[in-house]
Amino acid sequence: MIRAHSAATVRAAEEPLLAAGEPLMARAAFALATHVAGELRARGGVSGSVVLLLVGGGNNGGDALYAGTHLVRRGCQVHAALLTERAHESGLAAARSAGVRVHEVLGSGDAVGETLALARRSDAWVDALTGIGARGPLREPAGSVVDALTAERSAWPAEPAVVAVDVPSGIGVDDGTVEGPVLPADRTVTMGTAKPGLLLPPAAALAGHVEVFDLDLALAEHPPAACSLTGADVSDLWPLPGPEDHKYTRGVLGLATGSQTYPGAAALAAAGALRTGLGMVRYTGPEVPTDLVRHRHPEVVTVPGRVQSWVLGSGVAPDDAARMAELAEYLADASARGLPVVLDAGALTLLHDDDNDLTGPAVLTPHAGELAELLTARGEQTGRDDVTAAPARHARLAAEITGGTILLKGSTTVVAAPEGPLYAQHDATPWLATAGAGDVLAGVLGALLAAYGDALAADDGTLTGLPATIAAAAALVHGRAARSAAGVSPTRPGRPDPAAPRGVPITATDVADALPRALRTILR
Ligand SMILES: NC(=O)C1=CN([C@@H]2O[C@H](COP(=O)(O)OP(=O)(O)OC[C@H]3O[C@@H](n4cnc5c(N)ncnc54)[C@H](OP(=O)(O)O)[C@@H]3O)[C@@H](O)[C@H]2O)[C@H](O)CC1
Ligand SMILES: [K+]
Numbered sequence: 001m002i003r004a005h006s007a008a009t010v011r012a013a014e015e016p017l018l019a020a021g022e023p024l025m026a027r028a029a030f031a032l033a034t035h036v037a038g039e040l041r042a043r044g045g046v047s048g049s050v051v052l053l054l055v056g057g058g059n060n061g062g063d064a065l066y067a068g069t070h071l072v073r074r075g076c077q078v079h080a081a082l083l084t085e086r087a088h089e090s091g092l093a094a095a096r097s098a099g100v101r102v103h104e105v106l107g108s109g110d111a112v113g114e115t116l117a118l119a120r121r122s123d124a125w126v127d128a129l130t131g132i133g134a135r136g137p138l139r140e141p142a143g144s145v146v147d148a149l150t151a152e153r154s155a156w157p158a159e160p161a162v163v164a165v166d167v168p169s170g171i172g173v174d175d176g177t178v179e180g181p182v183l184p185a186d187r188t189v190t191m192g193t194a195k196p197g198l199l200l201p202p203a204a205a206l207a208g209h210v211e212v213f214d215l216d217l218a219l220a221e222h223p224p225a226a227c228s229l230t231g232a233d234v235s236d237l238w239p240l241p242g243p244e245d246h247k248y249t250r251g252v253l254g255l256a257t258g259s260q261t262y263p264g265a266a267a268l269a270a271a272g273a274l275r276t277g278l279g280m281v282r283y284t285g286p287e288v289p290t291d292l293v294r295h296r297h298p299e300v301v302t303v304p305g306r307v308q309s310w311v312l313g314s315g316v317a318p319d320d321a322a323r324m325a326e327l328a329e330y331l332a333d334a335s336a337r338g339l340p341v342v343l344d345a346g347a348l349t350l351l352h353d354d355d356n357d358l359t360g361p362a363v364l365t366p367h368a369g370e371l372a373e374l375l376t377a378r379g380e381q382t383g384r385d386d387v388t389a390a391p392a393r394h395a396r397l398a399a400e401i402t403g404g405t406i407l408l409k410g411s412t413t414v415v416a417a418p419e420g421p422l423y424a425q426h427d428a429t430p431w432l433a434t435a436g437a438g439d440v441l442a443g444v445l446g447a448l449l450a451a452y453g454d455a456l457a458a459d460d461g462t463l464t465g466l467p468a469t470i471a472a473a474a475a476l477v478h479g480r481a482a483r484s485a486a487g488v489s490p491t492r493p494g495r496p497d498p499a500a501p502r503g504v505p506i507t508a509t510d511v512a513d514a515l516p517r518a519l520r521t522i523l524r
Pocket of ligand 1: 010014024025026028056057058059060061063084129130131132133134135136137138139140142165166167191192193215
């Protein structure tokens with residue numbers, strides 16, 4: 001699991017170490033210099049390279065100034081552009097005496113022009129304007145400098161390397177928002193622990209490859225603010241059948257999905273669920289989707305009976321009054337029994353009405369537009385763009401309002417429960433943005449919840465965070481299946497690797513079919 005801690009937590013955790021005289025900045029700076037050197041080596045060599053440090057007024061700038069001293073020793077020509085009147089004092093003194101060439105660009109009257117001129121001669125840019133001490137978007141002139149460098153960089157894509165110190169300056173460190181200029185990094189060297197903005201969209205895409213440098217911070221008693229599951233976490237969580245298991249103990253999922261108009265959603269949710277592995281899928285719905293499900297998946301049972309979780313609403317239009325009334329009944333029944341429920345597509349509109357508040361474990365699976373509609377219906381006027389600009393904040397708000405867990409679909413999937421860590425999963429490929437993919441995800445998620453259904457229904461509070469973890473696991477598996485189907489190699493958000501396979505178009509059926517292949521590489 002990749003864990004990210006808030007700026008306040010990092011400060012609290014570093015305090016005792018600093019008080020004990022631990023040279024945290026010296027260690028951070030050495031690590032930073034090592035990674036900058038690594039980028040330079042990958043581009044042809046360290047000695048003789050030119051490095052530009054973009055220095056702000058805090059310890060983030062201090063990290064870079066001390067790193068500069070190491071890079072000078074390794075034969076680099078290092079320039080520091082001071083975009084502050086108050087650069088880190090001892091760092092600046094050390095940099096000057098080591099031979100770093102310091103440019104007080106604010107005094108020149110043309111900070112942008114001077115910095116750009118230095119940048120054009122450099123093989124690597126080190127972004128050390130702000131770290132966890134940033135307040136709001138980058139102020140001037142740093143903002144304009146970053147805008148100019150970003151334009152310069154995209155016009156000149158192969159070089160130079162951009163290394164961000166702790167975070168790309170200007171991102172919302174704790175919430176992943178991007179409200180002003182940010183220089184996209186190839187690599188972010190983050191100190192002590194990852195920061196939420198390095199995992200959460202949209203900022204995560206600007207961080208490039210994230211390296212966490214361990215500072216031995218005492219973080220054990222501090223819960224993470226955000227996490228990303230890895231395949232190993234999913235493997236640990238995955239329900240494995242034992243010799244005593246039978247279909248009813250492995251989990252039975254009820255699907256109330258699909259409609260006469262959108263029958264395909266029923267078949268796709270069933271395909272996702274069946275390939276996730278569970279005891280049984282029961283389907284309930286009108287004639288056309290029932291026939292399709294029977295035809296495509298003869299293993300699905302189409303008579304009512306006991307279930308341990310429900311998926312409601314995929315392929316159901318909110319104006320289909322009769323079907324919506326059925327979904328409301330299933331939801332009320334599941335809530336009364338404490339069974340987990342997935343509310344997808346049409347079923348999300350059940351929660352537009354606050355009479356339908358959730359009492360049992362529920363995972364809502366909106367995309368940005370559906371989340372905006374839900375929030376607006378519940379009195380929080382929100383547009384789709386608001387959600388896209390601050391996915392974590394809006395997912396958390398919807399979780400608090402409804403009492404459910406929100407799995408917000410997007411190129412990075414964000415999961416938020418009313419409390420506990422946020423999850424950010426960026427396991428998929430843009431090829432996954434295709435009709436029916438969400439139905440498959442609903443099936444995967446419903447199947448996993450069915451396996452934990454009895455435990456969740458009997459929970460006395462010890463499993464509070466489990467639906468969120470399961471939702472993040474479903475997103476990971478679904479994303480990896482999509483990547484496997486498309487033939488795309490593993491990647492992180494950030495600048496695309498030109499050498500990585502780009503993949504091929506996929507359908508939702510391909511994603512469901514690729515689930516066993518993806519699971520083969522995850523489960524061990
Ligand atoms: N994690 C660790 O244990 C360690 C982290 N280290 C590094 O230290 C920074 C945090 O340093 P800090 O001095 O607290 O803060 P920053 O450097 O991030 O930022 C403060 C300076 O930035 C200016 N500022 C604030 N907001 C803006 C803005 N929007 N635009 C431009 N400039 C801004 C601020 O100026 P003021 O005038 O507002 O005071 C400060 O000058 C952490 O991120 C790590 O990199 C250490 O190495 C120790 C170990
Ligand atoms: K930075």
